[in-house]
Amino acid sequence: MAGHNGSVCLRAAGNRGGALFSAFLAAGHIKRARSIYTKAMVMWLIVAAAVTILGLACLDPLVAGLGGAGELQQGVTDYVKWVLVLAVSYMGECFYASMLRNDNAPRLAMAGTLLSCSLNIFLDVFFIYVLEWKMAGAAHATSLAxxxxxxxxxxxxxxxxSNLKICRQGGRIQDIVSIIKVGMSNFLTEIDGGIVTFAYNTVLIQIGGANATALIAV
Known part of the structure; x- marks a missing residue:
């Protein structure tokens, strides 16, 4: 849930940042476009660091809140821990998917998605079934992908x-406000899936009893 919410936040910000970047680029304002890219990148790194630090500091309560009790506890802990450690990668995937598309490189954006999906499948099989790392293996596979x-x-x-270059142009705090404000609607739409999944899992744990693990897996 923590990794999902962080990725959702950056997907919303990334989409809006990408839109602003594309608009300024199309208007010929290269430095302004690069400034938007830089600000969006800084937001990505700050949010990722906050999610990692706060998540690891509250790991046990977070696992408990996600329903990681009994036989589920160790598996949930292993998975959530590695998602938090590499939160910067989960968020960065959303960030670059948007930015590459808006930098006139949709094929590279698609290549990144295909690379991630393919590698995830291969590493899942290798880590879970060959090395027998269980949930930790699933977390490693997705994180590396x-x-x-x-x-x-x-x-x-x-x-x-590429116009995805770091620009030291300062000021224009309204750019950051615009990225957050306009991206909020996308954020609320995206986060809905995580909230619904969390609610379903919580109910299944309460009513499932001994069958809770199987119900959640289904």
Whole structure:
């Protein structure tokens, strides 16, 4: 849930930041577009750091709140811990998917998605069934998969034709306010899925008894 909510937040901010970036780029305001990219990146890193630090500091209460009790506790702890440790990658995947599309590189954005999905499937099989890492293996697989997309995004930004460049242009706090304000509707729409899943799981744990694990898996 924590990783999902953080990714949702950055997806909303990333989409709006990408839209502003694209608008200024189309108008020929290259420095302003790069300034938007820089501000959005800073937001990504700050939110990711906050999620990691606060999440790990409150790991036990967080696991308990997510329903990680009894036989589920260790598995949930293993999964959530690694999602929190690599929160920057989960959020970065959303960030670069939006930014690459708006930097006239939709094929690279699609390549990042395909790379992440394919690697996740392969690593799930390897970590869970070959190495028998169980839930920790699933967390490692997904975390490394999304990290590959972030690496692809960073490499893509180094291309000479890319406008995804760090710009030290300061000021314009309204840009950050605009990214958050306009992205809020997207954020609320995206977070709905996480809240509904959390509610379903909570109810299943309460009524499932000994069958709670199987019900949640289904």
């Amino acid at each position: 999304v990290t590959s997309t972030v690496i692809l995004g960073l490499l893509a930004s180094l291309r000479p034709q």
